[in-house]
């Protein structure tokens with residue numbers, strides 16, 4: 001089966017042979033897809049190749065499908081009441097300390113059946129495709145018991161087979177200390193290390209293990225123990241680090257060889273240097289800083305200058321960031337992280353692919369790669385972060401198939 005995408009106004013892709021932020025811009029080209037892969041880039045002067053299906057992309061820009069490398073999509077009820085409490089002056093940390101936040105989501109999650117949660121998750125992840133996102137990293141973390149964490153990871157793995165969005169599962173049993181272990185943190189860490197991680201690894205339910213390493217949640221020593229245990233079982237490490245306080249999470253990521261360190265709003269100079277040295281990928285979540293109403297954003301420029309390849313993400317979750325619109329994150333990252341369009345393109349395609357071990361088949365438009373693409377109704381790349389808050393997607397293609405088309 002061949003599909004021809006013809007008259008593409010601009011084809012933009014990270015130049016994967018170049019530096020972070022360096023992109024290729026091909027004007028007025030056609031792209032031939034065959035059997036779910038990118039077959040040929042055809043210049044406008046060449047003869048149009050034969051194809052069973054032809055899609056006209058006149059006036060549109062074609063990009064690699066976006067990859068969101070940090071999401072928490074498997075939850076039951078939403079938390080708009082906490083949002084209003086924040087509007088009235090309570091902080092996220094205060095709400096958490098009073099038993100809200102993640103623990104609120106956990107209580108709700110445990111009341112619903114696997115099938116119920118699977119259905120709402122199925123509906124909500126369809127929205128990623130609407131925004132041109134073709135792959136996500138998806139974390140568990142609202143179960144926090146062995147059975148409920150398995151339930152969460154099973155939902156991700158089953159939905160991965162049943163609908164077009166590709167999901168890479170991450171085990172986040174150390175997202176918070178659940179209610180029943182508040183007075184006994186060591187017992188919960190033991191449960192994560194001795195029961196949950198071995199079971200997740202044995203059943204191959206996740207590729208990665210993550211920990212919320214943060215003041216008031218898991219300490220650096222506890223996070224090290226959990227992530228090292230996971231690595232012994234063959235899971236790779238990602239880490240929620242230095243979001244609300246400078247806590248040593250970035251340094252820990254470098255020390256243990258985590259693939260990513262995420263958030264990093266308060267990361268120290270030393271932590272940034274260590275990440276650059278160790279090749280840890282910073283995953284920056286400026287939508288979360290915005291949605292928590294905070295003023296201090298991650299120091300992306302410093303990380304890039306230190307030599308890091310940076311990724312951006314929505315952090316989609318029911319508490320600290322409810323958007324699935326990675327295009328909106330481009331705008332916030334441009335304004336608050338001072339990232340430029342070429343860097344944002346890398347940060348939302350190729351670098352996330354690297355962080356998920358998928359860069360050999362995803363993250364750029366190159367012959368032989370999987371045909372995961374997004375056509376945007378924009379005149380050029382600078383326009384994407386500029387015209388903000390709307391969805392620019394014209395169509396989304398996953399493995400060569402159109403999986404979303406705008407109504408107009």
Ligand code: NIG
Pocket residue numbers: 072101102105212240243288315317318319320321
């Ligand atoms: O990445 N930081 C930890 N986890 C999420 C918040 C989850 C929640 O509030 O439900 C985050 O911001």
Ligand code: FE
Pocket residue numbers: 070072240315317
């Ligand atoms: Fe998160």
